[in-house]
Amino acid sequence: DTGVSQDPRHKITKRGQNVTFRCDPISEHNRLYWYRQTLGQGPEFLTYFQNEAQLEKSRLLSDRFSAERPKGSFSTLEIQRTEQGDSAMYLCASSSPSSFRGIGGYTFGSGTRLTVV
Amino acid sequence: LAKTTQPISMDSYEGQEVNITCSHNNIATNDYITWYQQFPSQGPRFIIQGYKTKVTNEVASLFIPADRKSSTLSLPRVSLSDTAVYYCLVGDPNTGGFKTIFGAGTRLFVKA
Numbered sequence: 001d002t003g004v005s006q007d008p009r010h011k012i013t014k015r016g017q018n019v020t021f022r023c024d025p026i027s028e029h030n031r032l033y034w035y036r037q038t039l040g041q042g043p044e045f046l047t048y049f050q051n052e053a054q055l056e057k058s059r060l061l062s063d064r065f066s067a068e069r070p071k072g073s074f075s076t077l078e079i080q081r082t083e084q085g086d087s088a089m090y091l092c093a094s095s096s097p098s099s100f101r102g103i104g105g106y107t108f109g110s111g112t113r114l115t116v117v
Numbered sequence: 118l119a120k121t122t123q124p125i126s127m128d129s130y131e132g133q134e135v136n137i138t139c140s141h142n143n144i145a146t147n148d149y150i151t152w153y154q155q156f157p158s159q160g161p162r163f164i165i166q167g168y169k170t171k172v173t174n175e176v177a178s179l180f181i182p183a184d185r186k187s188s189t190l191s192l193p194r195v196s197l198s199d200t201a202v203y204y205c206l207v208g209d210p211n212t213g214g215f216k217t218i219f220g221a222g223t224r225l226f227v228k229a
Contacts (some may be wrong), residue, residue: 111158
């Protein structure tokens with residue numbers, strides 16, 4: 001297993017267009033998270049899946065954002081009608097229930113950098 | 118959710134030990150303390166996690182005093198490749214710790 005994969009690495013889009021990002025977590029991890037990171041800031045939580053169920057959504061996740069995780073495997077994050085303020089790094093992470101007992105924490109992907117022009 | 122306070126930046130030289138302290142006065146009983154490292158254009162990478170006292174792994178040590186209101190990440194003999202941003206997180210992931218606030222982190226610059 002090569003870790004958490006995110007595709008694409010970079011995306012440039014025009015304002016008003018829709019974009020979709022994909023995350024492939026570590027295969028045995030049943031928990032998946034999306035974060036957003038702007039320049040000079042730490043990652044901000046967006047949403048969380050346990051298997052295929054989306055259990056938590058941040059207030060940062062406006063109605064233009066939607067995330068899915070069909071079959072509890074890969075996940076997609078879609079942004080509709082993109083705005084310049086959506087420009088950021090979108091990070092995906094995964095974990096297993098045992099990750100927070102001194103074993104490994106979250107495993108993050110390398111992110112998708114979105115630029116809205 | 119407990120918030121954390123870290124120095125914005127630190128400078129060091131190769132071969133030195135670096136200690137980064139994080140304050141978390143409102144830490145809850147079930148909260149763990151976790152540190153991540155992030156290089157430019159990459160996602161954060163887990164370094165170490167602890168609950169109390171001292172934890173050591175192959176890359177770092179984590180010191181947590183008895184009151185758990187602070188913690189110190191210790192990086193022994195840093196190299197240029199340790200230049201990165203280091204985040205201190207506090208939370209219980211089983212009750213929402215994944216929403217833990219990362220904050221702006223500490224930018225460590227290691228000089229030759």
